[in-house]
Amino acid sequence: MARAEGRRQPPGSRLIWPLLAIPGTVWLALLFVAPLYVVVAILFGGTDPILREPVPVWNPLDWDFTQFTYVWDHIVGSQPFFRPALVRTVLYVTIATLLCLLIAYPVAYFTARFAGRWRGPLLAALIAPFWISYMMRMLAWVNLLQTDGLVNRTLSAGGLLDVHVNWLQGHATTVVLGLAYGYVPYMILPLYAGLDRAPTAMLEAARDLGASRWETFRRVTWPLSQTAVVVSLLVTALPMLGDYFTNDLLSGSPSTSMIGNLINNSVLTPGQTGQAGAFVLIILVVSVIPMVLYVRSTRSGADVMS
Amino acid sequence: MADHQYGARRRSVVKGALAAGVSAPALWTLLSACGTKTSSSATVKIPSPTTPVTWPMSKVNEAIAAGQKPKAGTTLRIYNYADYLSPRVLKDFEEKYGVDIRLSTFNDADEALTKVASKQLKFDLYFPSYDSLGKLIGADLLRPLTHDYLTNYDNLWSSFRDPWYDRGARYTVPYTIYSTGIGWRTDMVPDDIAGMDNPYDVFWDTTYAGKMAILDDWHTAMSMVLLRNGIHDINSTKQSDLDLIRTQLLDLRKTMHPKVTISMYTEMPAGQYGLCQMWSGDAINTPYYLPKSVSPSVMRYWFPPDGKGEVDNDLVVLLAQGENPVAAHFFINEILDNSVAAKNFGFTGYQPPLNKFTPSTLVSDGYLPQNLATAVVEEKDFKVGFPLLQLPPASDAAWHQVWQEFKAGG
Numbered sequence: 001m002a003r004a005e006g007r008r009q010p011p012g013s014r015l016i017w018p019l020l021a022i023p024g025t026v027w028l029a030l031l032f033v034a035p036l037y038v039v040v041a042i043l044f045g046g047t048d049p050i051l052r053e054p055v056p057v058w059n060p061l062d063w064d065f066t067q068f069t070y071v072w073d074h075i076v077g078s079q080p081f082f083r084p085a086l087v088r089t090v091l092y093v094t095i096a097t098l099l100c101l102l103i104a105y106p107v108a109y110f111t112a113r114f115a116g117r118w119r120g121p122l123l124a125a126l127i128a129p130f131w132i133s134y135m136m137r138m139l140a141w142v143n144l145l146q147t148d149g150l151v152n153r154t155l156s157a158g159g160l161l162d163v164h165v166n167w168l169q170g171h172a173t174t175v176v177l178g179l180a181y182g183y184v185p186y187m188i189l190p191l192y193a194g195l196d197r198a199p200t201a202m203l204e205a206a207r208d209l210g211a212s213r214w215e216t217f218r219r220v221t222w223p224l225s226q227t228a229v230v231v232s233l234l235v236t237a238l239p240m241l242g243d244y245f246t247n248d249l250l251s252g253s254p255s256t257s258m259i260g261n262l263i264n265n266s267v268l269t270p271g272q273t274g275q276a277g278a279f280v281l282i283i284l285v286v287s288v289i290p291m292v293l294y295v296r297s298t299r300s301g302a303d304v305m306s
Numbered sequence: 307m308a309d310h311q312y313g314a315r316r317r318s319v320v321k322g323a324l325a326a327g328v329s330a331p332a333l334w335t336l337l338s339a340c341g342t343k344t345s346s347s348a349t350v351k352i353p354s355p356t357t358p359v360t361w362p363m364s365k366v367n368e369a370i371a372a373g374q375k376p377k378a379g380t381t382l383r384i385y386n387y388a389d390y391l392s393p394r395v396l397k398d399f400e401e402k403y404g405v406d407i408r409l410s411t412f413n414d415a416d417e418a419l420t421k422v423a424s425k426q427l428k429f430d431l432y433f434p435s436y437d438s439l440g441k442l443i444g445a446d447l448l449r450p451l452t453h454d455y456l457t458n459y460d461n462l463w464s465s466f467r468d469p470w471y472d473r474g475a476r477y478t479v480p481y482t483i484y485s486t487g488i489g490w491r492t493d494m495v496p497d498d499i500a501g502m503d504n505p506y507d508v509f510w511d512t513t514y515a516g517k518m519a520i521l522d523d524w525h526t527a528m529s530m531v532l533l534r535n536g537i538h539d540i541n542s543t544k545q546s547d548l549d550l551i552r553t554q555l556l557d558l559r560k561t562m563h564p565k566v567t568i569s570m571y572t573e574m575p576a577g578q579y580g581l582c583q584m585w586s587g588d589a590i591n592t593p594y595y596l597p598k599s600v601s602p603s604v605m606r607y608w609f610p611p612d613g614k615g616e617v618d619n620d621l622v623v624l625l626a627q628g629e630n631p632v633a634a635h636f637f638i639n640e641i642l643d644n645s646v647a648a649k650n651f652g653f654t655g656y657q658p659p660l661n662k663f664t665p666s667t668l669v670s671d672g673y674l675p676q677n678l679a680t681a682v683v684e685e686k687d688f689k690v691g692f693p694l695l696q697l698p699p700a701s702d703a704a705w706h707q708v709w710q711e712f713k714a715g716g
Contacts (some may be wrong), residue, residue: 053423084715
């Protein structure tokens with residue numbers, strides 16, 4: 001049947017799809033593959049003898065693996081001083097992403113299902129944080145979280161209680177909450193898009209067949225939104241993995257350093273720039289795992305739909 | 307293969323250096339920087355008060371001719387620490403000469419050097435410390451000064467007109483002077499830190515765990531450990547000293563959870579912490595950032611009374627990548643003017659090494675309160691104090707490695 005359909009295609013139509021794919025392929029090559037190769041060339045490259053700046057080596061035959069080995073040894077070797085930052089990153093990102101999901105799912109669900117004529121304004125309000133730069137939003141929190149800031153004043157119930165929480169002095173809680181606050185808009189939108197597309201007829205059918213609200217959610221809404229949940233988890237967690245700014249502003253303590261901070265510190269330290277490339281590769285490899293899960297999830301979703 | 311390449315690069319560096327007319331001390335620095343296993347770091351000549359250096363005049367980047375005027379409508383690009391130049395001074399200069407100033411800022415010297423070395427940003431003026439001077443000159447990033455433009459040069463302290471790190475002031479003009487000590491707020495720290503047997507111990511006093519900060523500057527923070535232990539060679543290349551630094555710095559991180567920052571001048575007044583390692587200029591600045599409800603009298607700054615602490619000066623240099631060297635010369639001369647320097651000092655808190663500013667007048671003229679008089683730096687402090695010097699490449703890498711471990715939070 002497929003072959004028969006193939007024969008009916010007009011001449012030249014077989015070239016249309018590859019042609020349409022060219023801009024995207026070029027884009028990907030220019031903005032992902034080429035920069036990644038630069039990172040690798042720096043990671044396995046040399047160092048300028050005077051300024052100790054990185055000198056990329058383009059020929060793989062001349063690559064020097066010292067920087068990568070150094071990083072690897074200090075992750076898995078006998079002096080694994082990079083390891084805690086990696087573990088911390090996974091922990092912070094996991095907790096912050098789950099927090100985002102807890103916050104974003106009900107908001108997206110409400111907007112998609114019950115907002116009615118308020119859906120437009122509500123969506124605009126959800127997108128509003130994107131209009132303000134991430135840095136400004138974090139700086140606002142720096143003011144709010146000062147020892148004499150609004151948060152402590154509120155917690156002290158207007159001075160009735162003695163609250164002197166030093167939120168900005170290297171607390172993991174502050175960093176995790178900062179991450180969740182900063183990235184939650186990234187999660188709401190894909191969730192909203194997924195939930196909005198859930199067929200109302202199926203939900204009504206479930207209710208008509210006697211399912212309670214909870215049963216309807218558990219057996220219909222949640223399975224239908226799983227692809228959107230996976231997408232939103234990825235969209236949120238992946239940029240969080242490389243975040244360093246939140247920790248810099250809301251903590252500034254080595255005790256809460258994440259892999260993004262290791263990258264930032266290495267890039268800015270003469271002689272250590274190649275190590276930043278090693279961390280980037282580690283993030284890349286770690287990111288591939290959820291991406292594979294995502295692809296599998298969408299494929300199985302497509303199978304179900306078909 | 308790698309060795310062969312390495313050798314080739316080393317030779318090209320030597321060839322380039324010779325072509326540029328690099329003198330013996332600088333050449334030694336370059337050769338040692340190449341890091342051959344046989345070269346001893348002890349042979350590296352690095353400027354220090356006991357071994358002054360006269361840098362060769364760059365043949366790649368020639369000094370500009372005298373007698374020119376800045377062109378109105380051009381742009382002067384300045385690269386400096388944040389809040390280290392008064393906006394009023396910049397505005398006045400723009401109005402006076404019709405030049406548009408673009409100020410870019412950096413957080414630490416390593417970051418700055420990385421960006422300056424890229425040569426892409428076309429900065430005209432850069433404000434480094436002298437510990438990176440050898441690298442800047444070795445890499446031919448600087449343009450020699452044309453002193454004819456610097457008519458205010460004699461306003462400088464006499465000992466700063468022909469400094470040890472740049473004999474003849476061929477490339478540099480001193481910008482500010484400062485010491486590094488301990489800052490604290492008496493309303494948050496009950497201890498009399500100045501009266502302690504060893505005030506540096508307060509950074510390891512768990513009473514202040516989670517309530518203190520140290521400077522986000524590898525050399526400054528690490529040398530504090532040496533000073534705590536009575537070791538005055540804060541540029542030590544001994545492995546035993548580095549081991550000591552590592553042990554105590556990691557201990558500090560684990561037990562004290564310090565914030566690592568250079569924003570003490572805003573964060574301590576805001577009450578984020580009451581104790582920190584501090585530059586004197588920042589200490590002088592703190593009263594301006596205190597909430598109105600807090601009296602400036604709570605601020606304190608300690609520097610060893612015998613002067614055996616860290617004292618340094620920052621510089622202003624002309625980058626060869628800049629496109630407006632004439633305006634850059636005029637700007638340098640402007641900040642050497644007594645009244646302009648006073649305006650700048652009033653904003654930054656960092657003292658210029660000019661004859662006009664003496665310890666007594668700084669307090670009496672209201673630049674700082676009496677309780678912060680210890681933050682004033684005197685000319686004699688530079689005879690007793692210890693400067694941070696450029697380290698030989700191998701030691702530099704080893705120090706950075708310890709700092710990296712500290713900051714990784716492992």
